[in-house]
Amino acid sequence: MNSLEERHQKELTELRSTISRLCDRLDSSTGVERGLSQTSVDSPADCRVEDGDTFDIVACGTVRENEWEELYTFFDEKCRTVIAFMDDQLYSAAHIVRKHPLMSTVICVIASKAVRPDKYASYLAAADRLISATFSGAVDLHTVQAMMLLVAWTGRHRLWNYIISLAVELGLNRAARSLADVSIEHTADLVGSARTWFSLCSFDLMMNLDRPSAIHNIVDYLSVAARLLVSPHCRPVDYRLCTYLQGFAITAEARAQIPVSELQLHPLPESVAQVLTSLDEKIDRWFYHINNSMEPLYQTFARKQDRNRFMVPYAFLKTYVNGLALRGMETQHGRLDPNRIPFLQIALDSTCLLLQTQFESKDFRQMLPYSGDYNLVTTYHAIDFIPKALRVSRGVVNGGLVLLRLRQGAQMLEEAGATVAASEVREEVQLLEQTMQASSPLEGAAAELDQAVGETLFDIPNLLSE
Structure with a gap:
């Protein structure tokens, strides 16, 4: 361990020395102001300084002063609480953050997707160069946090294992x-x-x-x-x-308690059904605690819609756990496995709740064009689940309402810029409509209800009696 630390310290010293020489050469040949004017944001300077005392993202040339102020302000106001379980206090004041190479660049990447989309690719390229420098250079806590944010917002999930390795190293x-x-x-x-x-x-x-x-x-x-x-x-x-x-x-x-092989058995074993029921009840208790026992200061967020914020993970968890019953589900002699149907109904109801909650949130939909890679994770899961479940459950669920929610999911994908995926979902809806044996008698009522509700919010249900 000591030899590893000594090697890292030596590499860091060499890196700082190299950067110092490059900065001296830049100052002597062009001057700081000329360097800024010649550095286009479309081709940002390759600055890899790890020392916050010498780095400045504006002086480096990655962004201009007015651009940095615009990007940081937007990020500070719109993005810092998007990932609810990430500590928003890790984003220091603008004049401090701009001195951290990767964190300041990641902020530019995230905010530019919304306010300067033409610069997004160049900022992302700058972030990639900084990340590549961590392969052999020293890292700190803010570097790891910045990489976590970048991966979450851009969907570069291959980097998670690398981030974990850096976290262990620290x-x-x-x-x-x-x-x-x-x-x-x-x-x-x-x-x-x-x-x-x-x-x-x-x-x-x-x-x-x-x-x-x-x-x-x-x-x-x-x-x-x-x-x-x-x-x-x-x-x-x-x-x-x-x-x-x-x-x-x-x-x-659920993964630990239910072997995949048992999910494939027909009919679904009673022991598996009992585990699924127990886990579903555990999710309800979890959600009940949030809305009835957790200190409100820590439960809620600043904006009104955020009081429903835990509705999405709640519906997502219900979909995932009960949706496990879909694995291996198929007809036997023309009949469905009745042991699976109750779980499938709960899962489909949960996908509807998830998509409805997201669709009725103006804030959620407004930020989708620049936060889709993170915010649409649950949306994609719900959209992917619905067609598979409907194909094996026609006649036992409210297909009309489920398809209505699927159309809303397609609209959100389109608003997020995922036009190809949105078109594929709409084509899937048409196929499902053609193959469904009969329209649900509640389909018209569901559509009228949605039109009446519009953009209004609904209360969080009190699922358990006190």
Whole structure:
């Protein structure tokens, strides 16, 4: 370990020395102002400085002063709470963030998708060069956090394993485990490192629903996360982070408890049905706690629509767990497996709730063109599930209402700029309409209800009696 640290320190020293020589050469040959005027945003300077005392994203030439102010302001006002379980306090004031190479560049990438889309590709290329520099250079906590944001917003999921490896190198996993040791002082740095690790765990659980988690023994960390709530450095985001971890831990529990081979059996074994029922009830209790027991300060967000924010992960979890009954579902001698139908109905109802919640949120739909790679993860899951479920459940679910929600999903995809995917969904809707044996008698009523509701919000249901 000592030799590894010495090698990293040597590489960092060499990197700083090289950058210092390049900066001296630039100052002596062109001057700072000339360098800025010659550096087009379409071809940003290849600055890889890791020292916040010498780096400045404007002086580097990646952006101009007015562009940085515009991009940071937009990000600060519109983007910092999009990922609810990420600590928005990691975004320091503009004059501080602009001195961190990767974080400042990632902010430009995210905000430019909305306000300067013609510059998006050049900012993303600058971020890629900075990330490539981490392959052999030193990294810090903000670098890892910046990479997490970039991957979430751009959908570059292949980088998750690399980010996790950097986090382990920085000891973030050890910081997380240390929270369980009462003999260790909870310093601000320790808690901040642990918080970042738990955020990585949340990403891992969300992005690897049908694959093994990238973090080894991830379940072991989930119970430790609650220690954030008793830390002297606890922040509001910790309540939301722990809530998301508790919810998505149910999906990990489902994978661990239900072998795929048993999901393929016909009829669905009673033991599997009992596990699915138990997990579904656990999701309801999780959601009930959010709306009846959690401190409102930590439950809610600033804008009105955000009071329904947990409705999306709730519906998503219900869809995933109950939707497991779809695996292996097929007709036998022309008859459906009746053991699976109740779970399929719950899953389809949940997809409808998820798409309805998103469709009725003006904020959600307005930000889709620049946040789609993250915000549409649950939308795509719902849209992908509906056709598969409808093909094997015609006559036992309200097909008209489900297709209505599917059309709304296609509209959201189109608004997000995913026009090809939106067209494919609409074609799927037409095929489903043609193959459905009969229209649901509630289809017209559902359409009238949606027209009457329009953009209004609905209350969160009180699912369990107190």
